[in-house]
Amino acid sequence: MMGAEIDDGKVSRAAVFFLNSGKENRYISAQF
Amino acid sequence: MSNYGHTHAQANAFDIYGMGSYLAVPPSYGQLESSSHNTLTIEGASQQRNPIHEARILKTDLKKEYAYIAGDATNSYPSSIGLDRWYRHVAYLPPNIFVMVDELKSSRISNSDLPTKWQLNYLPESVTTIDSFNHVITISNQGFLKTNILYPIPTSYENKRLSWAARQVIARFDNIFGTGKENQIVTVLSVLENNTAQAPQVRLVKGET
Numbered sequence: 001m002m003g004a005e006i007d008d009g010k011v012s013r014a015a016v017f018f019l020n021s022g023k024e025n026r027y028i029s030a031q032f
Numbered sequence: 033m034s035n036y037g038h039t040h041a042q043a044n045a046f047d048i049y050g051m052g053s054y055l056a057v058p059p060s061y062g063q064l065e066s067s068s069h070n071t072l073t074i075e076g077a078s079q080q081r082n083p084i085h086e087a088r089i090l091k092t093d094l095k096k097e098y099a100y101i102a103g104d105a106t107n108s109y110p111s112s113i114g115l116d117r118w119y120r121h122v123a124y125l126p127p128n129i130f131v132m133v134d135e136l137k138s139s140r141i142s143n144s145d146l147p148t149k150w151q152l153n154y155l156p157e158s159v160t161t162i163d164s165f166n167h168v169i170t171i172s173n174q175g176f177l178k179t180n181i182l183y184p185i186p187t188s189y190e191n192k193r194l195s196w197a198a199r200q201v202i203a204r205f206d207n208i209f210g211t212g213k214e215n216q217i218v219t220v221l222s223v224l225e226n227n228t229a230q231a232p233q234v235r236l237v238k239g240e241t
Contacts, residue, residue, distance in 0.1 A: 002218045004131045004182055007233040 041066035041079035043087035043105035044120040050128065050223035051175020057153050060197030068194050070153055071105070072134060072217075074115060075208065076146025079108040090119060099124040114139035116213075128224065129232060134217040138209040147187070148208040150217055152179065153198045160201060162189045169201050176224040182236040183218040184208075 041064060048056040059068040066072075066079035079085065087105040094100075102121045109115045117137035124130050134150070154160055158173040167181040169189075181203055190202040208215050220234045 002133060002183060002216050003237045004218060004220050005235050005237045006125065006129055006131070006220065 039081055040064050040069065041081040041108065042069040042071060043079055043108040044103045044118070045069040045071040046122065048177060048221065048223065050177070051225050053173035053175050054155055055171050055173060055175060055177035055223065057155055057198055059153055059194045063195055067151070070151055072118065073147070073149040073151065074109055074118065075113050075142060075144045075148055077109050077113045079105065080110055128222055130221040132219045132221065136208065136216065137214045139213070141213055142209040143207065145206065148205045150203040150219070152201045153194060154201070156197070156199055160191060160199070162191060162201065164189055172227060176227055178222045178224060178231050180220045180234050182220065182234065183216065
């Protein structure tokens with residue numbers, strides 16, 4: 001799936017991924 | 033994320049208050065249809081205003097770094113449009129950013145000319161601008177709500193009066209299932225203190241499948 005990568009100038013980088021494997025294990029991964 | 037209250041059809045809708053003012057708002061009394069809420073019109077279809085078409089929360093994940101919630105409003109739409117999935121994923125990245133992904137799946141590739149609409153209501157006293165080149169909607173009140181539409185590229189925008197209590201911006205997508213049974217609408221909503229505040233740099237990310 002798609003998501004967005006964000007750089008707001010305060011937090012160095014924040015990436016959000018929405019992963020859809022087609023199974024029930026949907027999850028979000030946020031990296032800072 | 034429910035269509036139960038006041039029998040408003042508002043599954044997967046959202047409101048945002050920030051920096052001292054309401055920025056994304058419900059439409060007030062008398063506006064019962066989902067076309068008047070911060071939700072989706074899918075291939076011309078509104079949500080069915082009946083508790084048997086209730087939505088559900090799929091998952092919540094509340095952490096210090098972010099809050100994530102996913103709502104399933106598939107059942108809220110009429111079976112005639114052949115919708116197999118509308119999951120709205122929302123991630124709140126403190127203190128001021130929301131990432132929203134509308135995961136859509138149809139039972140068929142469709143050449144329907146009926147539009148899919150991403151809807152955003154705001155107070156009449158707010159000032160709203162639409163940058164249709166960069167696909168940024170800015171709602172200005174005491175605070176500012178900047179919405180980046182990252183995917184897909186909207187066909188057109190509309191800005192109209194809903195009621196005495198609300199106006200509405202619509203990002204319209206034609207043929208959302210024209211090239212495949214699955215599609216996604218990816219948006220980033222940022223609450224800013226003022227219009228000169230540094231807006232976050234955002235870009236689309238394609239995750240693993």
